[in-house]
Amino acid sequence: MKRPLKRSNAPIFWALFGAGGMLSALFGPMLVFITGLAIPLGLLLPADTLSYSRVLAFVQHWIGKGFVFAVIALFLWHAAHRIFHSLHDIGIHAGVGAKLLCYGLALVGTVIAGYTLLAIGF
Amino acid sequence: MNKRRPYVRPMDGWWRKNPYFVEYMIHEATALFVAAYAAVLLIGLxxxxxxxxxxxxxxxxxxxxWxxxxHLLALVAISYHTYTWFKIMPRTMPPVIVGGKKLAGWVITAGGLAxxxxASLALLALVWGMAR
Structure with a gap:
């Protein structure tokens, strides 16, 4: 076979998987604790920690915007890659459709997050 | 015409027979919680x-x-993801050579967990500081 090697798109998905895996490993548990347990249950942090004005100001700053975007997008890409590759393990033949569904959902989430963050403004 | 029907070994529940693969499936399943939590944050945004x-x-x-x-389940699952992420990191990253010797796996795992x-404490301190 003299055909040139086809370039694989796997490294892109793997890089997104790795970045999301690292970000969720470093910050995931504490983020879940803060937004999902500490604040709703009134533990440890002041009740108005996530008040509208405070969160809006955080998300309007470019650092806050970048952090929220990275967390949502990379968590989604990490999970999409892992779920896609686990389909085979649970006996589902993972074809093009499954790939489009997994990565497509991550892409849709990424676009919605990016658009909303830009719409919120600076 | 007869269709050939070769014997195909059934693979249902293959991973349940070996504790190594049970652990593997559990750590892969943490992705469901990572995705769900990202969806929760996206709705919040x-x-x-x-x-x-x-x-x-x-x-x-x-x-x-509910x-x-x-969030309790997600906390357990994603904490477990953190643990396994760094536990398998010696095998998922290229070898690190320090002083001519390969860095031991447990050092990479311990470094990652540290x-x-x-990062968790810094995030908590930052949120706490901003809320005061």
Whole structure:
């Protein structure tokens, strides 16, 4: 076979998987604790920690915007890659459709997050 | 014409027979919680963009029993993800050579877990500092 090697798109998905895996490993548990347990249950942090004005100001700053975007997008890409590759393990033949569904959902989430963050403004 | 029907070994529940693969399936399944939590945050972001009333309503839904239960499970699952992420890191990253010798696996795992602990404390301190 003299055909040139086809370039694989796997490294892109793997890089997104790795970045999301690292970000969720470093910050995931504490983020879940803060937004999902500490604040709703009134533990440890002041009740108005996530008040509208405070969160809006955080998300309007470019650092806050970048952090929220990275967390949502990379968590989604990490999970999409892992779920896609686990389909085979649970006996589902993972074809093009499954790939489009997994990565497509991550892409849709990424676009919605990016658009909303830009719409919120600076 | 007869169709050839070769014997295909059934693979149902293959991973349940070996504790190594049971662990593997559990750590792969943590991705479901990572995805669900990202979806929760995405909904929160959309509610934030809709204004103060929508944001406050979203905060109120987080206080519901199912939301608390979900976040408890997510905390366990994603903490387990943190542990396994760094546990397998010696095998998923290229070998690190320090002083002509390959860095031991446990050093990479311990370093990763220490980084996660530091990142978690820094995040908590930052949120605490901003809220005061």
């Amino acid at each position: 959309l509610r934030l963009a809709q204004g103060e009333a929508a944001w406050t309503a979203w905060l109120a839904t987080l206080q519901g029993g 939301a608390i239960l979900f 980084a996660a602990a530091a």
